[in-house]
Amino acid sequence: MRPFVYERATDVADALDRAGDGAVFLAGGTNLVDHLRLGVRSAERLVDITRIGLDEVEELPGGGLRVGALVRNSDLAAHPALRRGFPVVAQALLAGASGQLRNMATTGGNLLQRTRCVYFQDVTMPCTKRDPGSGCSALEGYAAGNAIFETSPRCMAVHPSDLCVALVALDAVVRTTGPAGDREIPMTELYRRAEDGPETDTHLVPGELITHVDLPPLAPGTRSAYRKVRERASYAFALVSVAAALDVVDGRVRDARLGFGGVCHRPFRARRAEEALVGGPADAAAFAAAIDAELAHARPGRDNAAKVPILRNTALAVLAGLADEGARS
């Protein structure tokens, strides 16, 4: 581990002042500190942003929520307004990591956590994401964790977050400030596809600070849920996961949101399935047709083919559960 300077920013302006020149924002540190230790990343200065505020959840008129970037994952998961209006987000948070990690991890940090690809984390192996132009070791190597959607020989890694899968499904908007001024970036446009160049994960520019994540309201009566599949009952990244919100009126789907985790370089929004669902009946056959329309575009490799049937079953079970819940109320 190389020596670095540690600084503590006092507010947003101070944090931006300190950005640049080899500085890296430090939030909960649960991802960044690991990477410093492993040599995956180096920093000349760490700018601690945990005391700049941005640690509240605000209820917006109309039922939306504005989540500060420094709100801890456990605090957010426990927030009554979130649990009421956006169960899919609360469930996604609680499915992630462990209690101790969630107490440290922040909203902004979770969005910007890096892939868990074993080769990305091993500095002795080539990895384009870590060392641009060096190639992808996962192509011919251990590949069980690889992506199945939007695959590219440039990088086979998947985005590891649970929270982000729920946020892309809900059309959350990321608010930032920094060298490019204040920006509002939809979650669905924040992340780059592997094909666009895996060297950077997002479209943020260096020194750009995430300040908030806005959750737009869902139509009343919408049900939402998150389900994560893993062989260990807790404390494991997703083999695959499904975030879904379903608005069913008179047996027909009025609105459907579907995000998949563990399957793509970015948190994946299943737009093809959504399109197939909306306007159709809320029944098993329609659900299956919709999910299959999406899965027709999956490109599994030799070691991760099982992700396809597991994802299919899980998505169908989540949709059926939401339709059921709606029908019972």
Next chain:
Amino acid sequence: MTISPPAPPSTPTPGPDAPPVAVPDAPPATGAPAPRRTVAGRGFGGIGSDRARVDGPAKVTGTAPYAYEQEVENPAYLFGVTSAIAVGRIVDIDTTQAERVPGVLLVLTHRNAPRLRTKLMGELVVLQSDRVRHRGEYIGAVVAQTPEAAREAAALVRVRYDDEGGDVDFHADHPAATVPKRGAAGNPREEKGDVEAGLAGAAHLVDATYTTATEFHSPMEPHPITALWHPRPGLDPRARRLTIYEADQGPIATQLILAPMLGLLPNQIKIHSPFVGGAFGGKGMPHAHVMLVVLAAKLLAGRPVKFALTRQQMFATVGYRPPTAQRLRLAADADGRLTAVVHESVSPTAKLATFVEQAVGITRVMYATPNRRTEQRVVPLDIAPGTFMRAPGEFSGAFALETAMDELAVATGLDPIELRRRNEPDVDPDTGKPWSTRNLLACLDTGADRFGWEVRTGRPGERRDGEWLLGMGVAAASFPASHALSTWARITFAGGRYVVELQASDLGTGAWTILPQIAADALEVPVDLVDARIGSTGLPVAMIAGGSMGTYTWGNSIIAAARAFRRKHGPLPADGATARAQGRLPSGARQFARHSFGAHFAEVAVSEVTGEVRVRRMLGVFACGRIVNPRTARSQFVGGMTMGLSAALHEAGHRDPRTGHVVNHDLAGYHIAAHADVLDLDADWVEEFDPYVSPTGAKGIGEVGIVGVPAAIGNAIYDATGRRVRDLPFTPDKLVG
């Protein structure tokens, strides 16, 4: 339930080392009265008492001096440099940048490392040449004033290799597979009867291949070591002294191996290992980093050099359980009696040092059959060496055998317990000797009762809880109660207290707590008057904590020492009175086959949607001779079962197919069971007393608890779903689609 041992085949003449008080008065007939207990017994806190761990308070308050916490003066810190290729030659190793890092004291490579005198143990031959023998091998080290500087500098050592590739990919039909000449525990190949005839005439045949995964011990404590070469007082080589603090299952092995390699006499090396933070076999033999630190410290004589592995390094050079591919054939007549058994296993070994995961051994003792062939083969690869891991061999073999038995139960339509009853051997099928004690059927019956086995219908898919299919499975377990090394112990009376001394080692298992219990029993004094001194060289030579042999072997010598003490000093010893004795194998013991037994029951839920498996309940019932302390024993059994559950559901090290290193080399990537995976888990035992293993009446308990667990869980998965998964671990990809 009380079960007595059988009479010896011919009444042995009690020798001087005959069991003192524990042997039944007369050879008992079947159903004979319980053997006489040693006199002090309960009340004194002796054998059988539920004594809390004496080292518990020190451990939970963080004051127990583990190897890394041993206070030494002015320590320096080491960090290893490891090879990035599997096989080849170091063409150039550039240390200039590393040497410039502030605080660096020494950069060690094969160019400046002290030479070793012998190559006694290949794994310890480090920095002796420019050859690289596996990826992750130590090819250098940096020692610095701080661990951070050492690590930073180590990353700056630039190495150029002549990369020769290497053969790192294990598969069962690898052309290099051979029957090993050495390294197998027991004969790698044996055959009896007419196997082909037994197979041909069978009414039922199970013929299947089972695989187990590469597993890592992953103890909490990451193999720390501090080494100090005392400054040389003169030129006499015999005046040299090396002191080592480390975590060791028995310092004697490390001492005896290091001494000749370093050109020292054993007594020039002092090793202290009072507390060990988990070992599971991984700390039974010294690994490469021990020599690395010792060599670095030699160049910095007078300065203690410290090192603890990173979690990633724990997947590189401190051993693992090699994977296996096993073909098992069970042939049975119409009644389910075995007519032939063929068990063939193949697993990888390192070219650098042979370690054989002898999976076929258990098949030789479990069930009666007139015809049997077992064969163990290995594939030498350019990978780091494997080593003993909890129930080496038995764990792997039992997965295949006990799953195959379940498949045979399905084929014959018999209840799996009934099938085992029909194949219960009167004598050891391997040696033909009678059993010292074998109460497998009692374990199965007691367990079935307690677990509610009658609920199981034997028809997969019938029991469910929503999307979760429920099923129950059973498997048998056994582990040998071997005798490896006669052990010495010393008992001294001083200041009104007794101290029992020997080189035993407490891996977190409870030796600190139970050795005084055994001594108290034999001395007939309250346990609170007895202290132990263990974990260092210089104490009476003893068996290491390995092979589940520790407690009874040590207990044997403690009882011998106590008897010698009382003979010499009587009931009222003078201050300073002392006696030493060696505990030998009880007379008559060699006429018996000696093994621990057990039965595992598991209830699982398997999601029809995701293929996730959750183990809802597990019960293990064991027959392991007398239980010296029910509290520490229970934690051994439950710990073994938890580790077995973890192996069943999670554990698998994945090697890169090009370099052979383990890619999921941390605990976020290499999953072990989390709390949420371990639900209702219980252990129990049948009462038993085995005088032919040691006069304590005890057999081993440390390993039998893990044997057969994955089979019980896999058999439960079959009962739930009708799917037979023959490859560990039971991950969702194997149960969906």
